Amino acid sequence: MAYWLFKTEPDAFSLDDLQQAPQQTTVWEGVRNYQARNFIRDEIKLGDQVMIYHSSCKHVGVVGIATVTKAAYPDLTQFDLSSDYYDAKATHDNPRWYVVDVTYQSRLNKLVSLKSIKANPAITELVLKKAGRLSVMPVTANDWQQIMAMAAD
């Protein structure tokens, strides 16, 4: 089982929204970055654990945990003309973008802020600490445990 971090803008889709969704589950659609796509399509497996991170908002940081409940399949919004995520170059035979399903698991006792993550020297690998545009990123077991410990303080 591997660990991941997914970013979301809470104004668009928050941890609360996930918790209140049918079956507390959502399709994680709309990822349009190749590096993130490759993680989704090639590496993220059923049962993997996901930290949900709120970006572009007042309280930026990790807020909760979700579980991957369906492995990668084509993102249907790429074929939908009415969607913001429509991609004219994607075909059903050769999809360009993929999704997984994630299910709410838990809320952290407290938000682990980006600031506190950056300030923690024990978090050594997390991509967030450096350049931050990637919306889906791997998390090492050590970094995962560090963040969970920070949430428990």
Next chain:
DNA sequence: GCCAACGTTGGC
């Protein structure tokens, strides 16, 4: 709302 970082596009 600003702006730095960085990904993507397109001309050559």
Next chain:
DNA sequence: GCCAACGTTGGC
């Protein structure tokens, strides 16, 4: 295939 221009992300 390079790289400048442009667009987007995301923290502040």
